[in-house]
Amino acid sequence: MFAEMFTQLGDMPEPVSNAEINDRQRALFSKFDNGDLLILCASPETIHSNDVHHPYRTQSNLLYLSGWTEPDAVMCSLNINGKWETHLFVQPKDTLKEIWEGRRPGVEGAVENWPVDYAHSVDELQAKLADFIAQSSKIMHRMGIMPEVDELVVKAIKKRDRARQRYGTGPISIEDPSNLIAEMRLIKSDSEIAQMKFASDVSSLAHIAAMKHGGGNNAKENQLQSLIEGFFRYAGTSGWSYPSIVGSGENATILHYKQNEDYCKDGDVVLIDAGAEFRGYAADITRSWPNNGQFTDAQKEIYQIVLDAQIAAIDECVVGNPYNAPHEAARKVLAEGLIKLGVITQSLEDSLDMTDGQLKDWYMHNTSHWIGLDVHDVGVYLPNGEPRLLESGMCLTIEPGLYFGAWRPDVECPEKYANIGIRIEDDILVTKDGPVVLTDMCPKTIAEIESIVGSDK
Ligand SMILES: [Mn+2]
Structure with missing residues (x-):
């Protein structure tokens, strides 16, 4: 029965192109100030029972602006010397993990096939994100999705006075970019x-x-x-x-x-x-x-x-x-x-x-x-x-x-x-x-x- 129904379907459309996702990124960045740091986090995996996970579905804003669908991912964008750069942190290649859980695009795959400028292992997130935060004056981040990122952001804001006084840099505020992204997502x-x-x-x-x-x-x-x-x-x-x-x-x-x-x-x-x-x-x-x-x-x-x-x-x-x-x-x-x-x-x-x-x-x-x-x-x-x-x-x-x-x-x-x-x-x-x-x-x-x-x- 399904086979007969399937013939009534048109061809599967082409996926949303990387070029379109790049356009989305540019449209969003045009609403930012130069010192803004955008952070988008993947949803956490959730447990069905013991070591069995629910089927994974990532956070929609990350999907919209990166096309990335795997867990344990964070996208960061900031303006370096007048140019917006996009960094994607992903699960690195790991043969043993891949034998058990499935193939991973890894860092190389991410930078090659996804619309981002740089990719890194998610293991480097703490160090790199701390560096990005230090260069920023405002953090565009939705709290509550990935606790370890929230912690880094809050820490950075807490010590902002010291850093600002010593170096004249460091973030001074956190803003949720969700509304800006929602305005874009409303129009298909x-x-x-x-x-x-x-x-x-x-x-x-x-x-x-x-x-x-x-x-x-x-x-x-x-x-x-x-x-x-x-x-x-x-x-x-x-x-x-x-x-x-x-x-x-x-x-x-x-x-x-x-x-x-x-x-x-x-x-x-x-x-x-x-x-x-x-x-x-x-x-x-x-x-x-x-x-x-x-x-x-x-x-x-x-x-x-x-x-x-x-x-x-x-x-x-x-x-x-x-x-x-x-x-x-x-x-x-x-x-x-x-x-x-x-x-x-x-x-x-x-x-x-x-x-x-x-x-x-x-x-x-x-x-x-x-x-x-x-x-x-x-x-x-x-x-x-x-x-x-x-x-x-x-x-x-x-x-x-x-x-x-x-x-x-x-x-x-x-x-x-x-x-x-x-x-x-x-x-x-x-x-x-x-x-x-x-x-x-x-x-x-x-x-x-x-x-x-x-x-x-
Ligand atoms: Mn309905």
Whole structure:
């Protein structure tokens, strides 16, 4: 089955080029002062059990500005005699370690094939970094990722008075460069979009595979999950970009459900929120479908409201709109729909109120988040307290939903809609020609879904 699906995928895009990463570095350095020292640290490895590690995924800012994906790495950049130099500290070649853990590019490989000026063994980090720090007047560093680097930085700042007095040099402050980098990451290049489109296509096909396998055959949530995540790897992505949510029946009404071990029963709606990660870039898709292949009338009513809300929100993803315009559009359509069904008994205006409005009983989350190297990508939503205006190249999810958890003690769930949970989520690229749905390979109309669910029987 995977082999047939694979033929529907386009070619894998070229990776983001070293030249593009060099351009990113230059764009960032242009915002710095000459005495600034940039330090970017790899995330630490984390333990699964005893001596087994979780699959490694590095810190996104380091990935964005170096392309380096291995652990135990630090990138430093500073301006020496009017020219910015970039140094990458990496795990050195080590035959014994490589026999056990895998091949390493090493120092030579790093400087040859990655967009950096110099590479060093991470064993030299302490000495070299101390030297860089001494030459700097401000350290651009995010604390809390690599404790040994934090320690060096703090030590250097502590003794700054002495060094400044004696030599007239040494850093005087630490600043977190994350916001500067986030501003750059908010706008995706064509090459980044190509990576995200591939992640989106793989994810779409994986959702279709789950739909086909569903259809009243007593599938379990974990079986649908395995099809989805199996195809993520089959298609050459690194796997999921966030743990898959596969919830049937009342589990579909739990926003971040993660057990994924129940049976999908006849008459249930199955909600699947799953996306692949490709070369660090995320996809994030949610689809909700009837396990027996046919929506009930009640399910159809709710589904169509959510779909209408989603389409209205996507239409708002245009250059110049505030980032929350899609959310407001979705909320309005959801509320209008629930008023028509008699679920909401307030006026439209009252129902949207964040304190007393009835909509938040059934729709309690936001409609969008940025998406990119992080599934919940970086970028301030309210710079200077004002909603950010959408620009060409920004990517965001659109994911309205309605959740009628009959198990909830805090609300009285309308019986007709008991345990219906619907969320529909796509990833949108804002362009000057309007919104582009990156996840458009994944079907979402009622007719399409009913024709696909259970079709591999
Ligand atoms: Mn999402």
